[in-house]
Amino acid sequence: MLNKYARAFFTRVLTPFAALLLRMGISPDVVTLIGTAGVTVAALAFYPQGIFFWGTVVITLFVFSDLVDGTMARQAGLSSRWGAFLDSTLDRVADAAVFGALALWFAGRGDDLLLCAVALFCLASGQIVSYTKARGESIGLPVKVNGLVERAERLVITLVCTGLAGLETFGVPYIGLLLPVALWVVAAGSLITLVQRVVTVRKEAAEADAADRQGGTAT
Numbered sequence: 261m262l263n264k265y266a267r268a269f270f271t272r273v274l275t276p277f278a279a280l281l282l283r284m285g286i287s288p289d290v291v292t293l294i295g296t297a298g299v300t301v302a303a304l305a306f307y308p309q310g311i312f313f314w315g316t317v318v319i320t321l322f323v324f325s326d327l328v329d330g331t332m333a334r335q336a337g338l339s340s341r342w343g344a345f346l347d348s349t350l351d352r353v354a355d356a357a358v359f360g361a362l363a364l365w366f367a368g369r370g371d372d373l374l375l376c377a378v379a380l381f382c383l384a385s386g387q388i389v390s391y392t393k394a395r396g397e398s399i400g401l402p403v404k405v406n407g408l409v410e411r412a413e414r415l416v417i418t419l420v421c422t423g424l425a426g427l428e429t430f431g432v433p434y435i436g437l438l439l440p441v442a443l444w445v446v447a448a449g450s451l452i453t454l455v456q457r458v459v460t461v462r463k464e465a466a467e468a469d470a471a472d473r474q475g476g477t478a479t
């Protein structure tokens with residue numbers, strides 16, 4: 261949903277910045293790499309220590325590089341298969357760092373093994389959700405479904421709630437509860453999305469196989 265409705269808005273807002281980076285001679289690949297490194301280092305440096313507010317502020321600054329790199333590539337006519345591969349692959353790294361870092365917090369000073377498991381579930385299910393689409397497309401299916409919780413939703417829910425939860429350190433009572441809420445919502449949403457995508461791929465695969473058999477090209 262966010263991908264559909266919010267992407268156009270943020271792309272417009274970030275377009276002048278993307279143009280500036282291009283004028284400075286910076287390539288989209290460099291932005292992809294620096295953005296991922298920034299998210300990864302910030303998540304692993306701040307979240308396992310329970311520094312949720314400032315951690316989220318820094319992660320958010322870097323996470324927007326994922327919109328800037330594509331905007332730069334399109335503006336400069338540099339969109340490439342390599343760029344698409346790099347972008348998607350490094351998305352997985354950034355996601356693993358965010359949810360892995362939250363799991364580390366709950367395994368350590370956060371002291372809650374159930375929430376550690378939920379964070380790990382968010383990490384794994386998010387990766388599998390993305391894999392279903394990539395694999396479906398690699399075997400020639402359209403995979404005409406995005407599902408309830410795509411990557412943008414996973415990130416926005418998690419980052420907004422984790423950032424707000426960090427305000428507990430500044431004396432806002434009960435707001436820390438938003439972090440477990442976000443993890444449970446992302447976990448449930450990812451599971452639903454996984455089912456939506458698997459069901460779609462199964463249907464599309466059956467239709468494609470039937471069409472092949474009719475055309476006598478089944479293997």
Ligand SMILES: CCCCCCCC/C=C\CCCCCCCC(=O)OC[C@H](COP(=O)(O)O[C@@H]1[C@H](O)[C@H](OP(=O)(O)O)[C@@H](O)[C@H](O)[C@H]1O)OC(=O)CCCCCCC/C=C\CCCCCCCC
Pocket residue numbers: 262263266267270316317320323324326327347348349351386389390391393394409410411412415416419420423424
């Ligand atoms: C006082 C409290 C302060 C608390 C501080 C909190 C600050 C944090 C606030 C907001 C966080 C905003 C996070 C912004 C997240 C940006 C999202 C983003 O970059 O998404 C990337 C996404 C994916 O694009 P790609 O095409 O590159 O990726 C594909 C995708 O990964 C596929 O995965 P799948 O979906 O299948 O699982 C892969 O299959 C594919 O390989 C891969 O290529 O880009 C988008 O989707 C674009 C939409 C971005 C929408 C951004 C919305 C930002 C929303 C709100 C910001 C509001 C901030 C205000 C917060 C105030 C808090 C009180």
Ligand SMILES: Nc1ccn([C@@H]2O[C@H](COP(=O)(O)O)[C@@H](O)[C@H]2O)c(=O)n1
Pocket residue numbers: 288289290292326327328329330331333334338339340341342343344345346347
């Ligand atoms: N280093 C890069 C990064 C991205 N691309 C191209 O942009 C597409 C992704 O766009 P986003 O708005 O989601 O970042 C990607 O599929 C590539 O076509 C690129 O070429 N090089």
Ligand SMILES: [Mg+2]
Pocket residue numbers: 325326327328329330347
């Ligand atoms: Mg990108």
Ligand SMILES: [Mg+2]
Pocket residue numbers: 326347348351
């Ligand atoms: Mg991306």
